[in-house]
Amino acid sequence: MKITSSAVTLNVADVPASSSFLVEHFGFTEDMAADGFASLSRPDTGMNVVFLRRGLSTLPDHQRDTHVSGTALAFVVDDVEGELARLEREGVSIAMPLTPEEWGERAFQVLDPNGVIIQLLDWNASTAS
Template sequence: MTITASTVSLTVEDVAASRTFFTEHLGYREQAAADGFASLTRDDAAVDIVLLRRGIDVLPPEQRDQRARGLILAFTLDAGLEAEEKRLRSEGVDITMPLREEPWGERLFQVTDPNGVVVQFVEWTAADHA
C-alpha cells in the first residue's frame, strides 16, 4: 500500500462557516464545492479537509447525524508560533487555549472554528521531541 495524500473529513452544521474560517484564517483554498460539501487544500504538508453538512445523504445513514467532536486537528509549525497566535488574535479569531509550553517540550495554542472544530498549533522546543 502507498498513501499519496491524507484528508480528514469533518461533518459540521454549517459548511460555509468552516470553509470561511479555514480559507480566511488558515491559508486553505477551496478545491471543490457543492451543496453541503467543500474540499479544502493547501500547498504545504497540511492535511486536506473535506467538510460535509450534517445530515447529507452521501453519508451512510448511521453517520449522517454525527458531527465533528472530540477531535483536535493539529498542525506542527517549523517556527513562528507566537506570531501565528498574534496574527489570528488580530484577525478576531478566538484563542480558546492560550499559548503554553508542556514539560515534554511541546509549545502549543488552540483556536476553535464556528462549528466547534478545535485546531491546535504546535512547535517543539527541542529536536529530540519532534
C-alpha cells in the same frame, strides 16, 4: 499499498462557515465545493481538509447526524507566538492559551464557527522542564 493522498473529513452543521474560516485565517484554498461539501488544501500540509454537512444522505446512517467532536486539526508552525499574535489581531477567539507541555510541545487552540478545534504548535524541546 501505496497512499497517494490524505484527507481528514469532518461533519459540521455549516460547511461554508468552516471552509471560509480556514481560507481566511489559515491560508487554505477551497479546491472543490458543492451543497454540503467542501475540500480544502494548502501545498505545505500534505493533506486535504474536507467538511461535510451533517445529515447528508450520502453518509452512512451511523455517521449521518454526528458532529465533529474531540478531534483537533493540529498544524506544526515555525513561529507559534507570531501565529498567536496574528490570529488575535484578526479577532479570532483563542480557546486555549499558549501552553507549554513537559515533553516540549507548545500549543494554543482556536475554534472555527462550528466548534472545530484548530491547534497550532511547535516542538521546542529546549524549553521543556
